[in-house]
Structure formats: structure tokens, C-alpha cells
Amino acid sequence: MSRVGKYPVVVPSGVTVNLNGQDLSVKGKLGEKALRVADDIGVRVEGDKLWVEPRNETKRARMMWGTTRAIVANMVKGVSEGFTINLDINGVGYRAAAQGQVLNLQLGYSHDINYQVPQGVTIKTEKPTSISVTGSDKQVVGQVAAEIRAFRGPEPYKGKGVKYSTETILRKEGKKK
Template structure:
């Protein structure tokens, strides 16, 4: 039995679950999420919890058991608390600002990088070097943060670029002179 898959998912007050035609819809105070549930697992929905059980003992079904439970848990947590990813911008003259529905990044290129903010995502900039990506869909928050980071990934010599707040950049030694 999967250690993760067998754990029940607590349904917090104010969250509505609807499971019809193998599509689970979770609605809460922050938003509404839907996901197709694999036919190899089944859901037992009660007023206070959701449990995921598998229909057979196939390897694919065993793998889907824990994954499905985690995806549903992320949906419930997302519509109640939300998710946040923090980014830091390092480099002389590197900065970010939000203008309307766009994030404008100055990253040392000859032009500013304009990134249109996806629907359901809120981006906040603090002191022009700290960027917070917030939203209720964990997958979309992670994709948005990864896309922003990809505009100027941190380099190993001076550490310049956009990095996650909890990321550690392995630094390399520069060139050494002849002796």
C-alpha cells in the first residue's frame, strides 16, 4: 500500500467537491480547479475527507495511487490557502516591476523583457529585486516562476541572474593568472 496514497485528505469547511464523469472539481474561497481523475483509482468522498483507493494491483495503478492523492490534496490546499514561490534578482542594474498585466524585467539585455501575467496568478515585486508569484494552482505557480527564472538563469561565476529564494548557487573560481 502506498504510504502517501492511503492518507485521507481533509476537506476544510467552505470547500465544495464535485466528482462527475471522472472529473473532480474543487471550489473554495480562492478559486475553482478541475482535474481528470485516472480510471484506475476510485475516490470515496465524505463531508470531512476524501480517500483514494486503487482498483487493482498493476504497477501503473500503484504509481497513480499516490500521485492522484497528492494532486487532489494540492487542489484542496490551493483553493483554501494558495501557493507562493519567491524569486530573487541578483546583478547590477537588474530589476523588476509590474505594469498593469505585465512584469517588466531589466536583465542586462539591450531591451526590457515583458512577461504577460497568466490568469489566476498574482505577481508582487518588493524593492525591485524580490518577486513573489502567488496563485491557487500549484502547477501554474511553478510554471510561471520557472518561466521568469529562464529569462536570465543564475550564472556560476558572479551569481548574476534570477534564482529561487531558497536556491543555492554553486560558485566556480574564475580564471587564474600565469605564474
């Protein structure tokens, strides 16, 4: 039995859920998301709660049960609150600047990196050494943050590079005489 799937998804006020057969659409203040639910899974709306349940006891239905419930919960949270990932930049001369839909990164290479930000994602740089990635789609926000981090991942000796603000870098001891 799915530990995730058996709990309902609570729909906050200001979010509307439309269910048309297997097509589920969620609309809120931050946008609109749509999902085609697998045929093995049934979704029903009761008041301000969304219930996800398997239609049969096949292995695929049990696998998709928790997955579908998690995706639906992320859709509801995304259109109501949104998702944010914060990145920190460490290193002498390493900095970032957001100009419209382009993020300019100086990460110790011989050239600047201009990262084109996809639609639906906003990037803010409060300080030159901190980046905030915000959007309504959890997968896209995580992918953008991972791509920015991949330009210069943190190294274990001095901790230089781009890292998630919640990430802890395991530091290594340097050379000994």
C-alpha cells in the same frame, strides 16, 4: 503500496468537494478546480476527508494512486491557501516592475523583457529585486516562475541573474594568476 496514497486528504473548512462519478471538483475562496480521475482509481468522501484508493492491483493503478492523491491534495490546498514562489534578482542594474498583467524585467540585455502574466496568476514586486508569483494552481505557478528564471538564470561566478529565494548557487572560483 503507495506511501503517499494511503493517507487521506483533509478538506479544510470553507472548501467544498463535489464527486460525480469520476469527476471531482473542489471549490474554495481562491477559485474552483476540476479533475477527471482515472478509471483505475476510486475516490470517496467521508466527512472532511477524501480517500483515494486503487480499484485493482494493476501496475497502472498503483502508479496513479499516489499521483492522484498528490494532485487532489494540491487542488485542495490551492483553492484554500494558494501557492507562492519567491524569486530574487542579483546584479547591478537588474530589476523588475509589475504593471497589471505585464512584468517588466531589466536583466542586462540591450532591451527590456515584457512578460505577459497568464490568467489565475498574480505577480507582485515589493522591491525591484524581488518577485512574488502567487496562484491557486501549483503547476501554473511553478511554470511561470521557471519561465521568469529562464530569462537570465544565475551564473556561478558572481551569482548574477534570477534565482529562487530558496535556491543556493554553487559558486566557482574565478581565474588565478
